Amino acid sequence: MPARRVFAAVALLVDSGRRPRRSLLAPRRPGGIVPGVLRTPSRGIMPADPAPPGGWRRWQQPRRPPQPLPGLPLVVAFLLLRAAVGLHPHSGEGTPPMYGDFEAHRHWMELTAALPPRDWYTAGPANDLGYWGLDYPPLMAWASRAAAPLVAAADGAAMAPGRASRGYESPAARAAMRAVALGADALAVLPPLLAAPRLLRGHPRGALWAGWALGAAVAACPAAVLVDHGHYQFNGVPTGLLLAALVAWEVGGDGAAAAAGARSVVADAAGAAALTAAVAFKQTTAVWGPPAAALLLSRVVARARGGGTTGAAAAAAYAVAVAGAVVAVLVAACWPWLVGGRPTLAGLAARLVPVDRGLYEDKVANLWCVLSVVVKAQRLASRRTLLGVAAAASAAAAAPFVAAVAVAVAGSAGGGRHGAPPRHPPGTVGAVMSAATAGCAAGAFLCGYQVHEKHILQVLAPLAVLAPAAPRVVATASALAAFTLYPLLHREGLATAYAGVQAVHAVVFGRHLWAGALAPAAAVHAATAAGVVSVPGAPDAAALLFAGIGCVGVLALYVWLLGGVAVAVGWWAPRRPCVRRALDIVGVAGGEDGRGGRGKEGNDVGRPAGPWAGVVRGSSSGSSGEGFPAGKGEAPPSHRGGGRRRRSPQP
Template identity: 30%
Template sequence: MHSLGMRRWVVPSALLASACVRWATGLGSYSGAWRHGTPPMYGDYEAQRHWMELTIHLPTQLWYKYDLQYWGLDYPPLTAYVSWLCGILGSHINPSWFALDESRGIESPNSKIYMRATVFALDYMVYIPALYLFSRTWHATRSKRTQNLAFLVLLLQPALILIDNGHFQYNSVMLGFAILAINCFISGYDLLGAVFFVLSLGFKQMALYYAPAVGSYLIGKCLHLGPKEGTKLFVRLGVVTVASFVALFLPFLPPFSPLSAIMDPITRIFPFNRGIFEDKVANFWCASNVLMKWKFKASAATLVRISTLLTALGFAPAVVAAIASWIRLGQSQPQFSTVVTDEDKDKDAKAKMDTAVAVPVTLQPVLLHALLTSAMSFFLFSFQVHEKTILVPLMPLTLLMSTAPQDSTGFKIGALANNVGVFSMWPLLNRDGLAVPYIALTLLWNRLVGHNPFRIRQSTLFDLFTAAVYLGCITLHVLEILFSPPNRYPDLYPVLNVLLSTPIFVLTWLWSIKSLLESYWVIGPLGFGESSAHHPSTTDSRAPSEIETPVTEKGSSVVGSIGRERGLRARSLGYSTAMAKGGSKRLSKAGSVDEVPE
């Protein structure tokens, strides 16, 4: 569309295509749907509908107490508030959809349309605007073509669509607030980013997977700014974070409720009384349970302690790298502040600008890799992980993938982990009757990003490994279709799925740690932190040795963050680097002209 002069229609067309894909997925089955004339199995669809029912009929103090054996509310208060709002709106259309107790298991056609519409609406209110802002913030110095392509890749990620619009959940709200927080941190609006991150935590507790990375990243920035400015930022972040949590939990605090009422949501949010895992999930505990049989070898309390230790060790590199990168940046750039133009040299203008210090381009990959390392560590080693939780580490991985060339390791890891992430949820999706959307969305997204793992021309060893993994996934599907599992091993295929998927997630976690170390070393006097227009941009997720030096013009001016002022530009999704601003054009790898950002 860019080549046809229809640039303005790219984003509206992408939004329309995304809407069609999401709504078409919603026309299929879902968690707990009626099948073969049997009563509902009361899955996540009924849980979400039931929460709307109880929040509009019961006082706040009973939300986390009422009939807990029947899908008791077990998400943080923001989920309850959104359920209340959706229930109020739905009751105005048809009160019978949310009649207390009497509406349990209701699956009328109109009620299902309304429930699907709530997911659709929240997607376009929170998640999709966050993706659009990310494509404009992270790719600020790149062409509109690159920004739009990255937006489309993120928009149609199959795993989230299958779970939210198919299986039925609202994970996009949690992930959307987390991406908004990332956008704010990149742009230097740390207090606003802290508010968005609290909203993400307040919607689903799985956002805690990002907390070590976010906390250490902000602490590192406080240390970087020095004793005076750093202390100010630390205090402000603490006040804003505490105030945001208090606002979310206010109905459960004095004077609205006794202080003991705060334990009602907390005990429901953190269910340590459950086992180490329930369903088969592609993490360390379920994979190793094939041999170890953890539930028989250790008590639940012991497993909680062990999982906590392993999780902490797993995300420790993210914490260390996020803090150390800021400190290393300070050694090479002790005077870290925004650039003041000739028109803004007066003190008042400078003070206003200093309130929103953009993050240097060399530090931006550290944030996303730290988020990925932390989230994947929680997924692999923490207590009570569900198969759907793979969506949490897939989010920063896909954001990183949107910046990477197709021939880079980052792109290949991102595509592999996304596809295996969808594959790891196959037992759940198959149980929900979502086989057709599973196949269609996976093929559509791979076609869109240009990923063909079976293209063997000039293949590397990793390409051959990837092809073998996909061949294993296909073989397992064929075996499941042709042969029923033996009576002695009814979970044979889900276990084989776990054993095939878990090593890929471990590989992704290790790659993220490696990339964190590389991102750290390219900062500072011995890396790419010095002022030079000829240093490669580290927003590219390749290793430093893989990154090509961008072409710039002497004295060129590039608007953006501190690193981008030096002319730093990274190739993204196969497009070559841009030349400096001023009407110049550049040739892409294919030889076509790609425009410089306006």
């Protein structure tokens, strides 16, 4: 053996003896120019979790403070991905007589431009409700009217009133319609998405990680991109409004002391107005309402408990401001029908609540559709009975999440006897609120009445906020949600776009995708491509297989969200650290890689909390993202930068 190899081997042994031992389960050392990004290309381009404070070889390069999410790369990737999907076919392309959702939105633009608002929802000589009658709320109708001149400028024949423009699909009209959808997404989603990472500076993994996680979850969500820019809808608008509402409510504060100022009242009122606008744009987003109502009512109660006449006055002023914002949005959107009297309001309500369509449409991944293989519920009970059962089941599924929001607000207020600190770390309310909104949407998707497969987007919109704390769950759920839409997308010629967007999603999230959960979906894709999924006399066997796997995935997501809020608000304290980390939606346990330690009392060691921790606001907990007060037996926060974190022994 050459002498130089011997010397190299000896030097390697000596050097390895000086370094601290590293577990095989420990995170990889960050490499490259950008801190926290894995060197291996196959691991994805999404940043890896930052190394623990005082990580290995600190002397090699100085640790830079976390930087906010770069806006330009996100905007470019956001627009390019959606524009690329827009080059593929749209819903109902070249399939008369009804065509598809693309034609529905074109017809609504034509209709709202040609008729006065009072006639938009009522049948008449110029409004045939049997041909894509307007059945979205007034804010969507106003948006259609605003977009009509833009499409008419590109091709005036596309907005010709009457039957002449039905099914009109010229290249110029298609390009204009795609541009309208892209512009709506950019205007509604990008502002709150770019503003949200600024509120994540106190996240345990840093603003860079939190910003990239949230940005990737929203910008590269396969189901949202394919439905809005392939199939053709405008779900990005309510998604952006919901994200804006969550940001505003987190700025509003968690407790009574923090929420006493005028700034917090304005923020909460703005959040209520944003969510009301989302419901006024698409009525199915009303499933987001129960957690929001619990949050705002709990904050009214928190102010009323402030003491004496001052607390009651503050609660009354807060309630008036929030209710006034909600009423103002509804009146502004529905003014022509309000002044039109009872007949116009009745026509509007009849179009917005289509109870005559049945329990579900197509092969949707919910319980009613999957159980129909064994029990045909629509044959056993009347429509009214099924409506009541579905409503009761959806309310029961939402109840624990609504209660969790109220408990989170009460536990984050602090104060009480002897100035006791809050029971929950900062950021708990924001994490619980996001999880509760997603949980209510998942429960309504599984048990609700008149559920369509595209309603899965209402689950993904609030779930994206949990991406900084649980990237594996969010990334896997997004991929599985697109899988449930595959029969619809394949029927509309979007299989290639589906494959491309799923590939982009996999590259962006890399190792954060849970391969075990996606293996059944991959097997079904392989089986359908090989033509082995075929049952004589059952042409929908393949679609039911997609729905069945998707239903199991949504049900598992619902259970995870329920466990997450139970742990966050203190209803459940898992003894196993792996379970505690798996259900961590706040981020105090160090996320999925378990970087955080725990003290003897079960509190988290000097770590700020979850996706919304470190908000720049006054807080009754006395924290600005610098960490939750340490409990008995915990290391002080000042020790966070000195080498590896050590865990205290469990009780």
